[in-house]
Amino acid sequence: MLRSLKLPFLSFLGLIAVGLVLEFGFSAFIQITALFVLVNMIMAMSLNLVNGTSGQFSLGHAGFMAIGAYVGAYLSQHWALFPEGLTALNFFVYTLLGGSLAAVFGFLVGQPSLRLKGDYLAIVTLGFGEIIRVALLNMDFLGGARGIHGIPTVPDGFGLSRFMAQYLFGSFWVILCFFFLWRLVHSNQGRGFLSVREDEIAAESMGVNTTAVKVRAFVVSAFFAGVAGVLSAYFVRYINPSSFGFLRSVDAVIMVVLGGMGSFTGSIVAAILITIMPELLRTVQQVTGVDLRMLIYALALVLVMILRPQGIFGSKELRDFWRKK
Amino acid sequence: MSDVLLDVRSITMQFGGLKAVDSLAFQIKKGQLVGLIGPNGAGKTTAFNMLTGVYRPTSGDILFAGQSMVGLRPYQISRNGIARTFQNIRLFRELSVLQNVLIAFNQHVKSGTWSAILQTQSFLDEEAELRSKALALLKVFGLDRKADEIASSLPYGEQRKLEIIRALATKPKLILLDEPAAGMNHSETHQLMETIAQIRKDFDLTVLLIEHDMKLVMGICENIIVLDHGVKIEEGNAQHVRSSQKVIEAYLGVEESV
Numbered sequence: 001m002l003r004s005l006k007l008p009f010l011s012f013l014g015l016i017a018v019g020l021v022l023e024f025g026f027s028a029f030i031q032i033t034a035l036f037v038l039v040n041m042i043m044a045m046s047l048n049l050v051n052g053t054s055g056q057f058s059l060g061h062a063g064f065m066a067i068g069a070y071v072g073a074y075l076s077q078h079w080a081l082f083p084e085g086l087t088a089l090n091f092f093v094y095t096l097l098g099g100s101l102a103a104v105f106g107f108l109v110g111q112p113s114l115r116l117k118g119d120y121l122a123i124v125t126l127g128f129g130e131i132i133r134v135a136l137l138n139m140d141f142l143g144g145a146r147g148i149h150g151i152p153t154v155p156d157g158f159g160l161s162r163f164m165a166q167y168l169f170g171s172f173w174v175i176l177c178f179f180f181l182w183r184l185v186h187s188n189q190g191r192g193f194l195s196v197r198e199d200e201i202a203a204e205s206m207g208v209n210t211t212a213v214k215v216r217a218f219v220v221s222a223f224f225a226g227v228a229g230v231l232s233a234y235f236v237r238y239i240n241p242s243s244f245g246f247l248r249s250v251d252a253v254i255m256v257v258l259g260g261m262g263s264f265t266g267s268i269v270a271a272i273l274i275t276i277m278p279e280l281l282r283t284v285q286q287v288t289g290v291d292l293r294m295l296i297y298a299l300a301l302v303l304v305m306i307l308r309p310q311g312i313f314g315s316k317e318l319r320d321f322w323r324k325k
Numbered sequence: 326m327s328d329v330l331l332d333v334r335s336i337t338m339q340f341g342g343l344k345a346v347d348s349l350a351f352q353i354k355k356g357q358l359v360g361l362i363g364p365n366g367a368g369k370t371t372a373f374n375m376l377t378g379v380y381r382p383t384s385g386d387i388l389f390a391g392q393s394m395v396g397l398r399p400y401q402i403s404r405n406g407i408a409r410t411f412q413n414i415r416l417f418r419e420l421s422v423l424q425n426v427l428i429a430f431n432q433h434v435k436s437g438t439w440s441a442i443l444q445t446q447s448f449l450d451e452e453a454e455l456r457s458k459a460l461a462l463l464k465v466f467g468l469d470r471k472a473d474e475i476a477s478s479l480p481y482g483e484q485r486k487l488e489i490i491r492a493l494a495t496k497p498k499l500i501l502l503d504e505p506a507a508g509m510n511h512s513e514t515h516q517l518m519e520t521i522a523q524i525r526k527d528f529d530l531t532v533l534l535i536e537h538d539m540k541l542v543m544g545i546c547e548n549i550i551v552l553d554h555g556v557k558i559e560e561g562n563a564q565h566v567r568s569s570q571k572v573i574e575a576y577l578g579v580e581e582s583v
Contacts, residue, residue: 004444180442187441187448188427188434188455195428198417205377207403207432207495315419 008179015171023164029279031163035235037275038170039228042177044255044267046224051253052262052315053185054217055197057118060109060125062248063132064222067105068098068229069239070136073148076234087155091169095230102226103219105132110218114211129249136241147240151233170231177224182264184220193217197262258304260311265318270311330355330499330531331376336385338371338555345371347555348385353499353548358525358532360546362539362566364576367552369535370412373501376533377409378402390498404432408497410488412504412535418477422468422487425476426459429494459494465527466490466520482513489520493528502534506541514538518545543567551575 022034043061050058075094082089113124137145156165184190192213195203200210233239255274259266277300281293304312335348346368353359361369374380376387378399387394394402417425434455440448463469466486471479476487485505492500505521506514518541525532536542542549543563551559551566553575559566566572 183442183444184438187438187452188431188436189438189441191424191428192431194420194424195417195431198419199415201379201399202411202415202417203428204399205379205403205409206429206491207400208428209398209400 008175011178012171012175015175016168019164019167019171022167023161028163031167032235033275033279035163035166035170036232037272038167038174039232039235040251040255040271040275041174041268042224042228042231043252044259044271045177045181045264046221046228047252048256048259048262048264048267049181049185049193049217050221051256052260052267053190053197054193054214056114056214056217057122058125058218058221059122059246059249059253060127060129060132061221061225061252062244062246063125063129064102064106064225065229065232065248066129066132066136066241066244067102068095068226069233069244070142070148070229071098071101071226072230073151073233073239074142076152077148077150088157088165091154091234095173095227098230099223099226102229103223106219106222107215110215110222114214114218126246126249129244129246133241133244136244143240145240145242147238147243148233149238151237151239153234153237166235170235173227173231177227178264178268181220181224185264189213189216254301258301258311260313260315262315263311263313263317266311266313266316269313269318328355329353330357330390331533332388333376334386334388336372336375336382336387338368338375338380339383344555346375346382346552349552349555349557350385351550351557351560353531353533356525356529356531358521358545358547359534360542360549361533361535361552362537362542362549363552366554367575368555369552370503371555372552373409373503373535376402376501377407400432403495403497406496406498407501408492408495408499409501410485410492410503410505412507414484414488416476416484416487416491418475420476421473422463422476422479423456423459423472425487425491426462426494427455429491430455430459432495462490462494481508485509485517486520489524493524497530499531499533502532502536504535504537506536506538514541517541521545 022031043065047058047061050056072094075097076091080087080090081093109125109128113121116124136142142148153162154165154169156162160168185193192208195206195208196210196213203210251274255270256267258274259268259270278293278297281296284296285291285293329352331353333349333351335350336346337344337348338346349372361372363369371380375382378394378397378401382395389405389407392405394405417428434451436448436451460469460472463472468483468487468490476484479487489502489505502521506517509517521532522545524530547562549561549563549566550557551572558571558575559569
């Protein structure tokens, strides 16, 4: 048991080290960008389970994110499990509940729609994402189009700055997400996911219940997308339905494809690149005076896809590269 | 009779106006090696697809070890003990040879999801055990040295072998082989015949195979079922089938009287 926590713990320490550097050397703008990186990492990894490992094409990830974000925001304003002084623990509970409701929706959506393949599944999940957005737009107790503002955030204290508290909270979930998914994929469950991606008919005749396997992947993925949503609510502290539009889902797909379908470390690297690149390009804008950001960003993506269509890592993981050396 | 493993009771498969298989009935006894032959389009693969749950027969019943298999999904039929290979090889192409075999073990895995997440000792032990079992199985066919290669990179004959290994890994009672010798040359076919005879003995299996290679079928099958246009036209041992007028007509056509 303890041994199995060693790697996650070490990775957490690594992330803390990065956080300390950001805390003392960088501006608030870069700090908030770092928080978005954490959110996007979870989004990309969770989508990778469905789109990469299991070979299904989902385009509705923003919908699950929205559910998580609204649950997290609403609960934090209206309900507390732990009393004053232990408020930090509440946020873990909120996040778990946000992820869980997203997972429930993942099950409800996945059960009927995972019979579909390829483009058809993409269309259904796309429709789901839009339904969630429009439904939220019309729910007055959740603020309707105005959204929810003034969302409390993870409490600081113990000498931690607000950024550090948020960053540690986010890092905790990133680590949890990564190791959960990694271990899941490297078990018999994961082999089930892969077999479905490779050949559904063969998988069935080898005794793999393909429907159950796909729904399971979808539910786990939805859970972590919900978690990412809760985190984004606590980091930005203001959400409205248009924060979770179609483009959010597309962003996640871009990260998965860019990182390499099926590669979790690839998803992480791509999440970092995709989140940071538009911000880095702002400096270019200052030099040229014209806003070429989106142009360069799009061009970079096109180039990567031409030069490396399998994504940065392909289906390999980071460790496969240093094993070879 | 208790030693009947598979009892097919006049199954019919109708696709619109076409009866691909028409009231097919046969029995396979435990331990038998049975061949299913017939000209192209006779309905052999359709019959396989009904036995493995890919198609649901329009009418009729399939009893396997006394239990009806009609209406079960393919994975449930596999868990009941019927394994198959495919005519047009269906390996998990992008995965390693070892992973292909491990996936077939999945239905017998005991460790749950949480023990994988927590990396409990029992999970690690079981993974190691599965790995060594898979390697042992590959070794029987001389593929253990290629365990880490990608399945699609194997030469054709070894891909066919791997499909058989994968089917064996599900621990079946009955194995259905769909044209195992397709695309093989003479010596490869000969080797395959020996392999099939060998695994039947070693794994205590009952085998039903579809084959075009008459030499292979006549050489090893104890009972041969001949299909033509979805109808069973003959059944019996090699000697009987070879001399049957109906079979000759199905394959070569009827001589026209001038």
